[in-house]
Amino acid sequence: MDCVVDLEHGKCDCGVYAVEKIPCSHAIAAGTSASLHISTLVCPVYSKDFLFAGYSENIYPCVGQQVEKRTCFPTDVKRGPGRQKKSRWQSWLELSRMRGRKPRKQHKVIDAQNARKLAI
Numbered sequence: 378m379d380c381v382v383d384l385e386h387g388k389c390d391c392g393v394y395a396v397e398k399i400p401c402s403h404a405i406a407a408g409t410s411a412s413l414h415i416s417t418l419v420c421p422v423y424s425k426d427f428l429f430a431g432y433s434e435n436i437y438p439c440v441g442q443q444v445e446k447r448t449c450f451p452t453d454v455k456r457g458p459g460r461q462k463k464s465r466w467q468s469w470l471e472l473s474r475m476r477g478r479k480p481r482k483q484h485k486v487i488d489a490q491n492a493r494k495l496a497i
């Protein structure tokens with residue numbers, strides 16, 4: 378996919394960089410060719426300073442306010458008409474896991490005894 382990357386405004390045609398504020402592969406390639414360090418492309422909101430500032434003040438529970446007691450039930454799930462979908466668009470995390478070098482499960486070696494059990 379050919380994308381136009383705007384490093385100054387943190388945007389890319391794929392849309393991932395603008396939403397996540399973490400550079401996508403296109404932004405990383407553009408930043409590397411512009412001899413920028415990748416860490417400078419990440420939004421400062423993800424920095425430790427912002428995290429520490431968020432938790433710098435004490436957080437107290439609400440005292441004196443009555444909280445209504447209610448039983449929560451799961452929502453009713455309505456199925457639409459027709460056959461249910463068997464495939465869906467995968468997220469970038471699922472795709473990156475699929476492309477990963479390490480398989481999530483090791484292949485089992487099936488010996489003759491286990492093969493007979495599976496056949497039955």
Ligand SMILES: [Zn+2]
Nearest residue numbers: 389391401403
């Ligand atoms: Zn991109």
